[in-house]
Amino acid sequence: AMAFASRSGRSWMEYKQSMDPDPQNLFIIRDFRRSGREGLRVMLQPQVELITGRVVGAEVLVRWRHPELGELSPAHFVPLLEQAGLVVTLTEFVLFEAVRLAADFRRQGMPTCLSVNISAVDLLETDLCAKVDWALASFGGDARDLRLEMTETSMISEPERVSMVIAQLASMGVTCSIDDFGMGYSSMSHLRQFAISEVKIDRSFVYDMLTQEAHHAIVSAVIALCHELKLTVVAEGPEDWQTVQALQGLNCDRAQGYVFSRPVEVSEFMALREQIFSFSPDQERA
Numbered sequence: 001a002m003a004f005a006s007r008s009g010r011s012w013m014e015y016k017q018s019m020d021p022d023p024q025n026l027f028i029i030r031d032f033r034r035s036g037r038e039g040l041r042v043m044l045q046p047q048v049e050l051i052t053g054r055v056v057g058a059e060v061l062v063r064w065r066h067p068e069l070g071e072l073s074p075a076h077f078v079p080l081l082e083q084a085g086l087v088v089t090l091t092e093f094v095l096f097e098a099v100r101l102a103a104d105f106r107r108q109g110m111p112t113c114l115s116v117n118i119s120a121v122d123l124l125e126t127d128l129c130a131k132v133d134w135a136l137a138s139f140g141g142d143a144r145d146l147r148l149e150m151t152e153t154s155m156i157s158e159p160e161r162v163s164m165v166i167a168q169l170a171s172m173g174v175t176c177s178i179d180d181f182g183m184g185y186s187s188m189s190h191l192r193q194f195a196i197s198e199v200k201i202d203r204s205f206v207y208d209m210l211t212q213e214a215h216h217a218i219v220s221a222v223i224a225l226c227h228e229l230k231l232t233v234v235a236e237g238p239e240d241w242q243t244v245q246a247l248q249g250l251n252c253d254r255a256q257g258y259v260f261s262r263p264v265e266v267s268e269f270m271a272l273r274e275q276i277f278s279f280s281p282d283q284e285r286a
């Protein structure tokens, strides 16, 4: 039999193996390309300062309602958009929403630092600083109210370029944090190499730190190390008050987890923003 070879010179078998195993993903990409922006919106998940119990910030999390499939998880569709080269549109939408909201909050006398997730493509193939500048200028936003979250994976392919972007953002007054710390390379040198100001410890270490001794040790050591390096620490994903108390005992700066709130609509966030959490055990309730 004659061997099939694609234009790239791959065999038919190689071609099939390289295809997306879930054809639904191809429809998701197609539909985002057609009408993505229409179904996009953001939700806010509060970040609580552990010394005061105050909501001082929030992570801005994108939501997308697909015309037929309904609301899809960003953990599923963001990587697809990254592969398809479409994530830049999404980031621009979220960045502008964040700056617009932060400017509103500041005008209302409630300055709030909003964190936006940034993908590798945004860092490597676009002029992120120019976009940030443009967003801030468009809404009269304050650079102190914006923070950009990036994972180590997205930083290390071109560390020199990413270092420059982060340094330029810092010079504009915009801070950066390493997201999901502990999951990727978790290199100590990255904490010095990049002008970041914050580390977010991955939820997988936080949520069970009271039952998994090794996770408790990791959380404790990362907090101590970051503080030595003058970085603030956010614990991702505590789900109960005992864990919050343990984090407070370890001098963790802030926490963001279901124990305080799930990601909520902007109006609901405004109400939470006024609240002061106290971490006594009698707080525990549904």
Ligand code: C2E
Pocket: 045, 060, 061, 062, 073, 074, 075, 078, 087, 090, 091, 094, 117, 118, 119, 179, 180, 203, 236, 237, 238, 239, 256, 257, 258, 259, 263
């Ligand atoms: P992430 O950046 O690590 O965001 C935190 C995720 O953890 C959010 O999920 C949040 O709802 C969830 N989370 C927070 N606290 C808890 C908790 O106590 N328990 C549990 N089980 N989960 C908790 P979400 O909104 O589904 O987002 C998932 C991921 O999708 C994000 O992880 C991020 O990687 C990506 N993502 C979301 N929005 C954007 C965006 O605007 N741009 C980009 N590039 N990625 C985004």
Ligand code: MG
Pocket: 059, 117, 149, 179
């Ligand atoms: Mg994040």
Ligand code: MG
Pocket: 179, 180, 200, 202, 236
């Ligand atoms: Mg994270």
Ligand code: MG
Pocket: 180, 202, 203, 236
């Ligand atoms: Mg995470």
